[in-house]
Amino acid sequence: MTHIDKSDPASVVENVSRRAWLKGVVASGSLIVAASALPRGAMAAWKTGADAMPHGTVSDPHVFVAIDKDGIVTIVAHRSEMGTGSKTSLPMVVADEMSADWSRCRVVQAPGDEVKYGNQDTDGSRSLRHFVQPMRQCGAAARLMLEMAAAKRLGVDVSEVEAINHEVVHRHSGRSFGFGELAADAAALPTPAPDQIRLKDPNSFRYIGTGSVPIVDLFGITTGTATYGADVRLPGMKYAVILRPPVLGSKVKSVDGSAAMKIRGVEKVMEVKGWDWPAKFQPLGGVAVIARNTGIAIKGRDALKVVWTESPHAVYDSDTFREEMLATSRKPGKTVRNEGDIDAAMKSAARVVSAEYYVPQFAHAPMEPPVATAWVHDGMAEVWAPVQSPGGTHDDLCKTLGLAYDKVKVNVTLLGGAFGRKSKCDFALEAALLSQALNAPVRVQWTREDDIQHDFYHAPAVERIEAALDGSNKVIGWRHRNVAPTLFSTFMPDPKYQQPLEYSMGQVDLPFEIANIRCEVGEAAAHSRIGWFRSVRNVPNTFATQCFVAELAHELGRDPKEMLLELIGAPRIVDPRKTTVDLWNYGDPFETYPIDTGRVRGVVELVAEKAGWGRNLPAGHGMGIAVQRCFLSYVATVVEVAVDDKGKISVPRVDTAIDCGFFVNPERIVSQIEGAAIMGLTVAKHSAVTFKNGVAQQGNFNDYPVVRIDEAPRVTNVHIVQNGWDVPSSGVGEPATAPFAPAFCNAIFAATQKRIRSLPVGDQISL
Amino acid sequence: MITLSVNGQEHSYDGDPSLPLLWFLRDEAGLPGTKFGCGEALCGACTVHVNGEAVRSCAVQMSDAAGKTVVTIEGLDPHGNHPVQRAWRAVNVPQCGFCQAGQIMQAAALLKQTPNPTDEQIHTAMAGNICRCGCYQRIEAAVRTAATGV
Missing domain, CATH: 3.30.365.10 (Aldehyde oxidase/xanthine dehydrogenase, molybdopterin binding domain)
Structure with missing residues (x-):
């Protein structure tokens, strides 16, 4: 068909x-x-x-x-x-x-x-x-x-x-x-x-x-006939690339384009407008090189000599920032969920177990880097672009160009991957501004380096969890501090604290049956553009909570799955609204999409059964489990790893169970979850963009590696919960990315007794 | 003036000879099926056949492509029915699809040289082609399907 x-x-x-x-x-x-x-x-x-x-x-x-x-x-x-x-x-x-x-x-x-x-x-x-x-x-x-x-x-x-x-x-x-x-x-x-x-x-x-x-x-x-962002070609079209400020907040001080102009095929060097930060999705500005084709434009850009103005964000250094976040996580923060009396629980505890986790900043790196074609002429603008938000792009074009609603058209091509990056239409605005300035159709192509060095990044995070145990080793208190710059710093003067939309993705929506719970967020400033990446804050929050459960299990000599089920407790509706500052339920009514621990348990039990949890494994193998309610779906993953005598990790098998309510296209659910295992493995094993003096240190797939076919899981099995048709549909694209990293790291521990608390795993267990 | 054959047609190019073949194909020859993903021969999205071998067109200068025979995804099969293309459809490989032209060109070259590859041969041959959506399990299955006939 x-x-x-x-x-x-x-x-x-x-x-x-x-x-x-x-x-x-x-x-x-x-x-x-x-x-x-x-x-x-x-x-x-x-x-x-x-x-x-x-x-x-x-x-x-x-x-x-x-x-x-x-x-x-x-x-x-x-x-x-x-x-x-x-x-x-x-x-x-x-x-x-x-x-x-x-x-x-x-x-x-x-x-x-x-x-x-x-x-x-x-x-x-x-x-x-x-x-x-x-x-x-x-x-x-x-x-x-x-x-x-x-x-x-x-x-x-x-x-x-x-x-x-x-x-x-x-x-x-x-x-x-x-x-x-x-x-x-x-x-x-x-x-x-x-x-x-x-x-x-x-x-x-x-x-x-x-x-x-x-x-x-x-x-x-x-x-090769499907049309992506860079595949639209208009008569008389100009090809452009842009050199953007290396540090957020910098602007062009001076440009020497003379060497670039000497390259055969380079047509023009020009400054492009940038906005003061924060600027939502407005372009960063910089210097554009226009040429007869993209390759020549890139060559011309390499020959530019640009001096940039100073920026306060030049202080940004990822290592220092991590230490600062860690120090913040060890002090009380702003309470965003408070249930029972955590201080009393900690005081009365027979024992307190705590751990600190780190998830670095990373880039989306869709295979298609940002790109857009625009033609602004005769008081109208038409754009062809791989944008996740065509309506938002339309509105931003109207605002940026000063055009009425019916004078702008946004044609949506296929998106060559997006993962949240292409929700931000800065690249389309760049193309429109250049087209307006040049009075010709223009395609702006981002290179891979542009993509990795000027992303709206997934924010780095430090998470500290402490559990109070009573004399019978029952968890009576749970304190979770979460320190990360907020994505709202992209839209407004930096609030410096995670907002409800962020801490409601895996921190305050904790589905555990614990009498005393306190969730806090700590202060952290943003020094780069912060955006959202597939699964968003569920990535660090699930990593922390689900690794911590496995750590508790180990401390108490328990099976991690049994420990997890015990913490989840009996099937019931968990309603943290009264104890949380503005719980965000993914923008949907809580009545339609409550936190149902029966469904949390359901996916844990299903995936454990399907994966053969507890089965005998060859030497060097280990299994880990993790669960999350993520984008209103329930998703649990079991990862099996094999670690060889040099510490090289491979993944023979992944099992993921998802309960997403009324579903339409199970074949595409399976493909999304197979893909989430690959993206989850990349996040767990490889992903980190680090900054020095405010400048991103990675730029391409050599220093920002992603999982390739030879290190992909050998088999990913997907198990879709068969609901009745009356169960509301919930998310599929994002959820399964979240539980992968903790399940993977828990599996590494099971195989090696080495605990990973900091991502990416990289060579932490290599010998 | 540089001349080369692309998908059976003669093309000529009069610009900077250091231009990567990729940009000639995409921006000058009007063949956008070959994709730009990294520009450094790290991702395989731009894979084409040059004199029958799979190469990264972002890393081949026009001066080196002179006189060569280039086949892109658009020219792999006149009806889009190369066994690899059919296998890709039978297995429903793509998600976003952006890397798939490169993957298909790489797989077609592999199977030409090694008609019945082992898993390891598939991994080695395909490891230069990144799929960020994570279709690897299906890519591997499709290569096997193409090898055994669909």
Whole structure:
């Protein structure tokens, strides 16, 4: 059922305007774009935070579905595709609900336009979680419109007809009309009222939950014809790279571009505007080199001589900063969750166990470095870019260029990986500003060095956990201090403390049954751009809490899995809202997505059983386990490691269990979790960007290594919890990254008795 | 003037001869299937065949490509049905897909030389190609599938 997406906007837009694009998609006889009639959030079986996001949700088939007279159904994918498969999965939900035959469906990528499509911010593992219900409604509404058109033609009541496999059938007479025959009549109907729409009985789903639908870009990807950010080529386009300030906050003091201009093919050297920090996603500024192609532009940039102004962030040194964070973690911080009386528990404890953990700063390093093409002309701007937030990019372009909403178009290409980096549209703004200045289409390409040295980094963290044990070795107190610069320093004057959104990812949402709990955050200033990386603060918080559980188990001579289950306690709802300063529940209602320890236990028990926890292992092997509630899903991982006599670590096997509620495309869930094991292994083993004098010390895959095929886990097994259809959908893209590092490090301990408390593992256990 | 054959067509280039082949293919010849990932021959995203061998096009200067025969992902098979491409689809290898052109070109070169590679031979041959999404388990399976026929 593979098909080529010939309507990919990036390949079409080269020679057409926005109006022509719409005309191209909404061909004659198709559903016509009209104002949204369905109230946002209507008919949801469970309430989500989707409608609290900018522009909420839209489920109107007039917006998302077009049918041509040959019956080809075109469905709009409004979220960005960065590898999770949502460009396939959400349209597939529409197709299933409308009883369309997937082989006769096409998918087109929406441009950035949240007023029309609803929220497009492809981030926070939200695409399926927030849009599975609106897309079901959309498909069901389209099905009803087709049925109404058929009933009218037959002069019968709509209850007498039924859409089945791309046609509407009259039950009594057996007469049928193809979707193509009905398209024009159906398109002329208003969107049905919510109380008229019936969702399908899940037992009759044809595609949802089956896992047999390949991604829509599969053929294009394997033939080199799929369009990514750098693949759009406009007539007269200029090729640019930018030399950015090596230290955050520096600006250009002077430029000598004379040597660069002598290189054959270099056309121009020019300063580009930078913003004072903090500046959200505005460009860093610097010096651009424009040339006949990207390779020459890079060569020209290498020949630039630029003097930069001084910056207060030149003091930033990762080693010193780590020591400062460590010192901070040993003093009381700001309390963000307080339950019982931790001081009394510590005082009365028969024994206190404590440990300190460190997770360094690291870069996203998607295989496609940031890149964008822009054409600003005649009071309009059009951009082609791999952005996670097309709507946000649209808004930022309007603001930066001073253009009205309808004068800007953001065409979304495929994203060659993103992991949070491409939520920040600085690269698209750079291209637009350069295009405006040069009065020509411009592509700005980031090199790998640009990417690693000017990222919105995952923040470094020190985490200190202390547990108070009573005389019978029961944990009666838990104090967790978390020190890290906050990502809010990117948006406002540095608050210097982690905010609810950060400490609610794995610190205050601790699902343990302990009478006295205190969570604190410590002060830390940001000296680089801080962003969010797949799993976000769950990475350091899960590393700390789940390693600490294994440490406690070892201290007490217990099995780590049994210790973990004991701390989780009985199946119940943990509600830390009353004891926490502004618990953030991933932006979704707690009532829909409570902290359910039954489900925490469920994934632990499932993964342990599937992995054969406790089985006899060869010498040098060890198993580790970790669990996390992450982006509202429950995910547990068992890693088996093998350590040879030189301390070289390999991973023969990984098992991960995920409970993500109502799911659509299990095949893509499996691929996300296989990938999370690789990314988790990279985080655990390799990732660190370090700073000296404010300058990032790594720049490419030689000094910022990532896992390659020869050190990848040999087997990753994925176990999806089979829920009823009434369990709300939760995140998939991010969750499984979090438990990998602690499970891996716990496995190393089991194999070697060496405890890893600082990432990356690097050569810590090499001999 | 440098001339070379790309996907069976003659091309010429009149610029700086130190230009990496990658940028000629992408920006001058209009063949964007070959991807830029690192510029230092560290990631394999730009892998093409030069005179039948898999090379990193970011590390081949145009002066060294003169007179050579280059095949890119666009030219691997006229219908996109090379056994490796078919295997990649049968196994649903890609996630974001960005590195896959390089992976496929590398795998095609491996199988041409070693039609039935061992696991270790697959690892050695494919270790220069990074996939940040982490499709390695499927890449390995697809190489094996291509070797045994799909």
